[in-house]
Amino acid sequence: MRLNRLVFALLMVLAFISGCQSKPRVPVDSRYEMVPPIARTVEIKQLRGGANGRILVVADFGQGVISSRFHAVHVGEETVVLQDDGRGGDQTPGDGRFSVEIEENLDSLAAEITSSQRRMGVVSARPAVFRGRERVPQESIPVPRFDFDQFRNRLVPIDLNWLCPFLHDTSIPHSLMVTDLGVVEDFTRASQPCTNPSATRAWTFGKLMTDMANPGVTGVSGEDFVKNWLDTWLHDQTVNGDVVSARKRLFTLVIQPWVIASGSAAGSFTIDDWRSKPLDLAKAPFKLTAIVNRLDLRGNGGYGFANPGEGRFVFEVLNPNGCSPLSPAFTVILEYGIPIHTCASLKNFAQQWYDLKNETLGSAAYNAKLQTITDQFAIANAAPSKPNGSAINQIRTNEIVLSFGDPSSVWELREFNVDPTSHMLAEVTVKQEPAKKFNAKANPPGATADVLEMTNWVNANTVSILNNAHVVPVSLNGHPFLGGKSHTEGGGFWDGSNAGDITDDGARFKFSFNTCSGCHGGETNTPFLHVGGAPFGSVAPLSGFLTGEDVPDRAGRPPLPFKHHFGDLEQRQLSLNRLLCFRCRSKLLELVDVLTFKPLNMTH
Numbered sequence: 001m002r003l004n005r006l007v008f009a010l011l012m013v014l015a016f017i018s019g020c021q022s023k024p025r026v027p028v029d030s031r032y033e034m035v036p037p038i039a040r041t042v043e044i045k046q047l048r049g050g051a052n053g054r055i056l057v058v059a060d061f062g063q064g065v066i067s068s069r070f071h072a073v074h075v076g077e078e079t080v081v082l083q084d085d086g087r088g089g090d091q092t093p094g095d096g097r098f099s100v101e102i103e104e105n106l107d108s109l110a111a112e113i114t115s116s117q118r119r120m121g122v123v124s125a126r127p128a129v130f131r132g133r134e135r136v137p138q139e140s141i142p143v144p145r146f147d148f149d150q151f152r153n154r155l156v157p158i159d160l161n162w163l164c165p166f167l168h169d170t171s172i173p174h175s176l177m178v179t180d181l182g183v184v185e186d187f188t189r190a191s192q193p194c195t196n197p198s199a200t201r202a203w204t205f206g207k208l209m210t211d212m213a214n215p216g217v218t219g220v221s222g223e224d225f226v227k228n229w230l231d232t233w234l235h236d237q238t239v240n241g242d243v244v245s246a247r248k249r250l251f252t253l254v255i256q257p258w259v260i261a262s263g264s265a266a267g268s269f270t271i272d273d274w275r276s277k278p279l280d281l282a283k284a285p286f287k288l289t290a291i292v293n294r295l296d297l298r299g300n301g302g303y304g305f306a307n308p309g310e311g312r313f314v315f316e317v318l319n320p321n322g323c324s325p326l327s328p329a330f331t332v333i334l335e336y337g338i339p340i341h342t343c344a345s346l347k348n349f350a351q352q353w354y355d356l357k358n359e360t361l362g363s364a365a366y367n368a369k370l371q372t373i374t375d376q377f378a379i380a381n382a383a384p385s386k387p388n389g390s391a392i393n394q395i396r397t398n399e400i401v402l403s404f405g406d407p408s409s410v411w412e413l414r415e416f417n418v419d420p421t422s423h424m425l426a427e428v429t430v431k432q433e434p435a436k437k438f439n440a441k442a443n444p445p446g447a448t449a450d451v452l453e454m455t456n457w458v459n460a461n462t463v464s465i466l467n468n469a470h471v472v473p474v475s476l477n478g479h480p481f482l483g484g485k486s487h488t489e490g491g492g493f494w495d496g497s498n499a500g501d502i503t504d505d506g507a508r509f510k511f512s513f514n515t516c517s518g519c520h521g522g523e524t525n526t527p528f529l530h531v532g533g534a535p536f537g538s539v540a541p542l543s544g545f546l547t548g549e550d551v552p553d554r555a556g557r558p559p560l561p562f563k564h565h566f567g568d569l570e571q572r573q574l575s576l577n578r579l580l581c582f583r584c585r586s587k588l589l590e591l592v593d594v595l596t597f598k599p600l601n602m603t604h
Contacts, residue, residue: 024070024081026068026070026071026072026079026081027072028072028073028074028079028302028303028304029072029303030303030304030306031303032300032302032303033299033300033301033303033304033305033306033307033599034299034300034307034599034601035467035468035469035599035601036300036302036303036594036597036598036599037061037065037066037071038061038595038596038597038598039059039060039061039595039596040060040061040062041059041060041157042057042058042059042060042157042158042592042595042596043057043058043060043155043156043157043158044056044057044058044151044155044156044158044588045058045151045153045154045155045156046106046151046152047101049106049152050106050107051105051106051107052103052105053103053104053105053106054101054102054103054104055101055102055103055104055106055588056089056099056100056101056155057082057099057100057101057102057588057591057592058089058090058097058098058099058155059082059097059098059099059595060096060097061096061097061098062096063094063095063096064096065096066084066096066098069083069084069085069093069094070082070083070084070085071083071084071098073302073303073591073594073595074301074302074303074304074343074594075302075587075590075591075594076343076344076587076590078587080100080102080591081100082098082099082100083098083099083100084096084097084098084099088100088101089101100591102587102588102591103587104586104587104588108586109586109588110148112586113146128567128570128571128574130570130571130574132468132510132600132602133513133566133568133571133600133602134564134565134566135565135566135567135570135571136565137565146158158588158592160578160581160582160589160592160593160596169357170354170357170573170576170577170580171356171357172569172570172572172573173361174356174357174359174361174366175293175353175354175356175357175576176292176293176353176569176572176573176576177290177292177293177531177542177546177569177572178290178291178292178293178361178370179289179290179531179539179540179542180361180362180539181362181537181538181539182361182362182363182366182367183291183361183362183366183367183370184203184287184288184289184290184291184540185288185536185537186203186362186367187201188201188367189201189202189203189204189367189371190203190204190288191204191205191206191282191284191286191288192287192323192536193261193282193283193284193285193286193318193320193323194320194322194323195323197280197282197283198282199222199280199281199282199284200282202371202374202375202378203288203291203313203371203374204282204284204288205281205284205286205288205315205332206222206226206281206282206284208313208334208378209222209225209226209281209284210222210225210281210380211378211379211380211390212225212334212380212388212390212392212418213225213388213423214380214381214388214389214390214423216380217380217381217388217389218388218423219423220388220423220424222281223278223279223281225423225424225425226279226281226284227275227279228424228425229416229424229425230250230254230255231275232416232425232426232427233246233247233248233250233402234246234247234248234250234251234271237427237484238484239427239428239429239483239484239485240429240435240474240475240480240481240482240483240484241435241479241480241484242429242435242480242483242484242485243484244414244427244484244485247402247403247412248271249401249402249403249404250402251271251274253319253326253401253402254285254317254319254320254326255274256274257285257319257320257321258279258280258283258284258285258320259274259277259278259279260320261280261283261320262277262278262279262280262283263278263280264277264278283320285317285318285319285320285323286315286316286317286318286332287315287316287318287323287325287536288313288314288315289314289315289316289331289531289533289534289540290312290313290314290531290540291311291312291313291314291370291374292311292312292313292314292531293311293353293572293576294309294310294311294312294335294572295308295309295310295338295346295349295350295353295572295575295576295579296309296571296572296575296576296600297309297310297599297600297602298338298346298579298599299599300594300597300598300599301343301346301594302593302594302595302597305340305341305342305343305346306341307337307599308337308338308340308341308346309337309338309346310335310336310337310338310393311336311338311373311374311377311378312333312334312335312336313333313334313374313378314331314332314333314531314540315331315332315333315334316329316330316331316332316533316534316540317329317330317331317332317399323536324535325533325534325535326399326401326533327401327533328399328400328401328533329399329401329529329532329533330397330398330399330401330402330533331397331398331399331529331531331533332395332396332397333395333396333397333398334378334392334395335392335393335394335395335396336377336378336382336390336391336392336393337377337383337386337391337392337393338376338377338391339376339377339382339383339391340376343590346579347579347580349373349376350576350579350580351580352369352372352373353373353576354576354580355369356369356370356373377391378391386418387417387418387419387420387423388418388420388423390418392418393417394415394416394417394428395415395416395417395425396413396414396415396416397413397414397415397416398411398412398413398520398528398529399411399412400412400528410443410487410488410489411487411488411520411521411528412485412486412487413430413485413486413487413516413517413520413528414427414430414485415427415428415429415430415431416428427484429474429482429483429484430482430483430484430485430486430515430516431472431482431516431603432470432471432472432514432515432516432602432603433472433482433483433486433515433516433517433518434454434472434476434481434482434483435480435481435482435483435484436483436486436487436489436517437450438450438451438453438454438481439451439454439489439490439494439495440495440496440497441489441490441491441493441494441495442487442489442490443489443490445490445497448497448500451496451497451500452496452500453476453477454494454496455496455500455501455502456500457476457481458496458502458507458508458511459502459503459504459507461507462503462504462507465507465510465511466504466506466507466510468510468514468598468600468601468602469601470511470514486515486516486517486520487517488517488520488521488522488528489517491521491522491554492517492518492520492521492522492523492526492528492554493512493517493518493521493522493523493554493555494508494511494512494515494517494518495508495512495555496508505553505557505558508555508557509523509553509555509557509564512554512555514602514603514604516603516604518554519545519604520604522554523551523554523564524543524544524545524549524551524566525544525545525549525551526543526544526545529543530542530543530545530546531543531546542569544566545566545568546566546567546568546569547567547569548566548567548569548570549566549567550563550564550565550566551563551564551566552564578593578597
């Protein structure tokens with residue numbers, strides 16, 4: 001009897017070990033959140049019907065794309081492991097076709113797909129397709145219908161275009177790019193610093209900066225936080241070895257009249273001691289021009305929620321005397337990370353944005369609901385684990401007016417992060433753009449050796465650049481590479497020279513387009529501002545890149561008649577539609593979404 005028990009125990013251990021070998025515990029690799037492997041096709045087959053049916057899912061990533069024989073993703077609160085080891089429904093080990101069996105309520109799935117296809121009715125064309133930020137021209141191709149009979153007998157492809165993109169109608173002006181005057185000039189939430197000042201209303205520059213400083217946690221007042229930030233412009237800054245020259249015109253254009261408006265007498269302070277004087281944040285010369293939904297910047301939630309997208313406030317700087325905009329416009333963009341880290345919560349947040357279409361733009365009901373959304377990322381302590389407890393990712397500024405009078409007057413973009421030690425804003429590198437000395441199109445052009453270093457890096461990283469998976473390194477070959485500021489010079493694009501050229505046309509464009517100067521310059525035919533300045537009573541103009549424009553390749557590679565097709569607000573619309581359609585819904589649809597969703601992985 002005892003021997004039988006020992007044999008039984010041994011058999012149970014062997015069975016357990018065998019089970020572990022066929023279904024190992026594989027961790028989800030969070031490094032894939034922004035650059036996941038993308039399945040070229042996903043096929044499904046019914047294995048067992050009924051309320052708790054089983055489906056075989058086969059994702060073809062291509063041979064060698066995933067080095068392991070197992071690949072794990074999050075689907076809701078569950079970890080799903082696909083395998084390419086020739087077992088558990090997988091046919092051929094190592095062929096890049098990863099398989100998994102999942103349970104699904106087939107009756108509910110069939111009803112959902114049938115209902116969606118019925119509601120699509122006469123719609124025959126696929127939705128617009130974007131590769132990254134470029135719109136791909138589409139012919140009017142009928143959308144394939146899902147064949148349930150074939151699904152029950154063999155593997156059939158599943159295309160998410162069968163479902164929601166036709167059925168959701170996200171409103172761009174309500175839910176993505178909010179510039180309506182009834183919103184941005186709602187002076188119960190925004191500010192007119194000359195006639196209706198405030199630093200306590202939800203969408204005022206003073207309130208947002210004070211919440212960013214978070215005095216109750218850091219001991220830093222909003223006033224000191226802003227003073228320290230402004231003062232950085234009055235002194236040369238060295239950021240990653242790149243000298244960012246002082247723009248002292250900020251003192252005469254903005255700081256000096258602001259301090260006077262705050263109660264100090266003219267002539268009682270200088271550029272050296274102005275910080276000793278009061279600075280009334282209610283008089284902050286900043287005009288709200290747009291509130292922006294950037295959930296399209298989210299990562300693939302199947303690998304984590306470290307990057308669930310952003311929410312942004314766009315301000316333009318005013319002349320404190322009379323509150324007219326500086327000309328050319330000087331914009332400041334507050335870019336907040338969304339402090340949401342679960343699928344269900346993110347979808348609920350997206351739904352709140354979408355539902356704004358049910359209210360009249362600028363109405364009391366609309367503005368109240370929009371504030372409920374923005375409070376989730378903008379108020380103090382929205383993100384306790386981040387510096388100052390603020391959800392802010394970065395502040396970016398765009399201007400040329402501060403360099404007037406300088407022979408090398410140029411549009412300049414700067415970037416600031418909250419320093420976790422000082423609790424103040426500190427100037428940091430611009431993202432995805434080397435220092436301008438590496439650009440053959442800079443003014444003056446970069447030295448041959450420097451340009452060659454840049455082109456060699458681009459050529460060595462062609463594949464990742466073409467896939468929007470590259471990261472411009474802070475340092476290269478033992479010295480600083482990433483820039484401390486961005487200048488639009490020489491037409492606002494990046495290229496090599498005859499001494500060292502970028503060999504792939506697509507890599508040249510995508511590398512240049514992903515820089516600040518390329519996206520805000522020649523590559524998109526934009527005069528640096530995607531959201532332009534406007535006086536009170538006028539709606540801020542939007543760039544053609546946002547609204548839809550065809551732009552010839554700036555470097556003539558390839559030459560005319562080739563053009564890049566943009567329409568970024570439409571891309572953001574489709575992205576929000578997809579989030580609402582497929583996440584946290586059917587297990588199958590969410591899994592297919594995870595396997596096929598490619599994040600933008602861009603900063604602008």
